[in-house]
Amino acid sequence: MDIEMLIDKYQLNNSEADVLRFMWKNRQSLKNLGIRDVAKVSYVSTATIIQMAKKIGFTGYSELVFSLGNQRHSMTLPKIFSDKEKETFIRLMSDYRDRRMMILGSGFSQNIANYFSEALNLHGFRATANSHLEFLRENVQSDILLFIIS
Helix, strand or coil, X not given: CCXXXXXXXXXCCHHHHHHHHHHHHCCCCXXXXXXXXXXXXXXXXXXXXXXXXXXXXXXXXXXXXXXXXXXXXXXXXXXXXXXXXXHHHHHHHHHCCCCEEEEEECCHHHHHHHHHHHHHHHCCCEXXXXXXXXXXXXXXXXXXXXXXXX
């Protein structure tokens, strides 16, 4: 995705657009620059940079730097789901509310799987985060909703 399209899509003001252009242009060395350095070079406050990052869908400056630093030619933005996708997800969660849900993760993804499982359990779902693959047997596959985190 190109930076100019982001600027138009999120209607960034001139200062925000200049910051984003600077960050994109210097994305390879961005991990060595702190937010104060970027603010100083761009003649804006650190708050402006954080607000711009949030405006385009990131949790803050660090996540934006990470995303920009890992991009070769294009930038991946957080997924914005359509209404149809949201409705499908809600229907699926409702259908499986009283059935089992299994969240699979490995390595660092296991931490996310554990968190996701605990959050679902707190909201009344029957979820487990483990690697017991016997839950994947053919005779029980229609009774389990499987989430795979990678």
